[in-house]
Amino acid sequence: MRYREFKLERYFARYEFSVRHLLSPSDCESLSMQELLELADAECLELWHNLKLGYTESPGHPLLRQEAARFYEKLSAGDILVTNPEEGIFMAMQSLLQEGDEVIVLEPAYQSLQEIPRALGCRVVGWPLTVRQGSWELDLNFLVEALTPRTRMVIVNFPHNPTGYLPDQETFRKLLALVEERNIYLFSDEIYRLLEHDPERRLPAAADCYDRAISLGGLSKSFGLPGLRIGWLATRDKEALGKFAVMKDYTSICSSAPSEILAIIALRNKEKISRAKLALVLENLRLARDFFSSRPRLFQWLEPRAGSTAFPRLVTDQPVDQFCRELVEQKNVMLLPGDVFDFPGNHFRVGLGRKNFSEGLALLEQFIGG
Numbered sequence: 352m353r354y355r356e357f358k359l360e361r362y363f364a365r366y367e368f369s370v371r372h373l374l375s376p377s378d379c380e381s382l383s384m385q386e387l388l389e390l391a392d393a394e395c396l397e398l399w400h401n402l403k404l405g406y407t408e409s410p411g412h413p414l415l416r417q418e419a420a421r422f423y424e425k426l427s428a429g430d431i432l433v434t435n436p437e438e439g440i441f442m443a444m445q446s447l448l449q450e451g452d453e454v455i456v457l458e459p460a461y462q463s464l465q466e467i468p469r470a471l472g473c474r475v476v477g478w479p480l481t482v483r484q485g486s487w488e489l490d491l492n493f494l495v496e497a498l499t500p501r502t503r504m505v506i507v508n509f510p511h512n513p514t515g516y517l518p519d520q521e522t523f524r525k526l527l528a529l530v531e532e533r534n535i536y537l538f539s540d541e542i543y544r545l546l547e548h549d550p551e552r553r554l555p556a557a558a559d560c561y562d563r564a565i566s567l568g569g570l571s572k573s574f575g576l577p578g579l580r581i582g583w584l585a586t587r588d589k590e591a592l593g594k595f596a597v598m599k600d601y602t603s604i605c606s607s608a609p610s611e612i613l614a615i616i617a618l619r620n621k622e623k624i625s626r627a628k629l630a631l632v633l634e635n636l637r638l639a640r641d642f643f644s645s646r647p648r649l650f651q652w653l654e655p656r657a658g659s660t661a662f663p664r665l666v667t668d669q670p671v672d673q674f675c676r677e678l679v680e681q682k683n684v685m686l687l688p689g690d691v692f693d694f695p696g697n698h699f700r701v702g703l704g705r706k707n708f709s710e711g712l713a714l715l716e717q718f719i720g721g
């Protein structure tokens with residue numbers, strides 16, 4: 352099994368901790384320890400102060416699994432396995448896929464969603480998001496055509512990184528019906544859930560809708576807590592969950608003890624934390640929309656519907672990777688070129704979740720000459 356370099360992660364590794372302005376991250380502004388601990392109830396404070404730094408329960412702290420289960424209507428703590436989010440993707444693919452399986456995955460995608468099945472020897476079919484009349488679309492007919500008797504898993508990510516695409520309820524229902532008819536797995540990366548720009552458009556969790564769906568949840572994006580490294584896999588498929596648990600013994604064994612308690616505190620304040628993150632995203636979205644759509648000779652603005660990222664286009668002849676490189680060299684501002692997603696069209700990712708967004712935008716304005 353051979354893994355190719357994770358282009359996005361390598362790009363971030365080069366700049367994330369050295370440039371002054373990140374105009375591309377997908378996570379929202381992080382909470383400090385103090386801010387989070389101030390939200391703790393009496394039970395959590397006691398757990399925190401009396402915490403011993405030993406190994407923890409492999410499936411996750413019982414209270415953490417209980418809090419995570421509240422994301423779902425039909426699931427309980429026993430249907431949750433705590434993992435770090437990236438580890439969750441790895442464990443699920445590693446457990447359920449094998450050489451020769453066919454897998455259909457959105458394109459563009461967070462690279463591990465495509466790369467892990469590919470490295471396992473699966474035939475990976477990209478299901479492309481396309482631009483129609485200034486916004487992102489997904490063609491269900493493409494999926495109908497791409498499904499074969501060898502298809503073992505469909506992999507989606509709504510709200511979507513990097514485009515901010517979110518299907519409507521009807522499209523999502525049809526997608527569920529297509530996988531359910533064939534009894535194949537649906538891996539649904541829901542790590543940007545709670546960041547729907549119009550909360551009315553929030554989709555049900557896939558794990559609630561179909562028993563062979565696996566929902567990936569986590570605290571990295573909509574809670575602004577990626578440093579905890581806490582997420583979870585949720586499914587009603589007991590056999591699959593058992594396989595994931597076997598895998599965890601070979602990856603992390605158990606999750607970090609302090610992170611688990613901090614994660615319980617965050618989940619008990621889910622509405623408060625995620626509402627503040629969404630408010631920041633919406634404020635930055637307004638700035639980004641005004642900035643990019645008022646410069647049509649340079650950019651095509653593509654409105655996101657959910658999540659903390661947008662994926663507009665540079666419409667000049669300049670290759671977007673060169674544009675981003677000159678921007679970082681001259682202004683110390685990082686934008687992420689669409690090339691890291693191996694996606695054509697001269698797109699770049701804008702991250703909408705950070706407090707200093709307007710400062711980065713002002714430097715971008717200087718760079719392009721107003």
Ligand SMILES: Cc1ncc(COP(=O)(O)O)c(C=O)c1O
Binds near residue numbers: 377435438512580
């Ligand atoms: C769609 C998606 N899934 C999973 C992850 C992994 O999350 P983490 O970095 O917290 O492991 C990311 C991170 O950017 C992501 O965008």
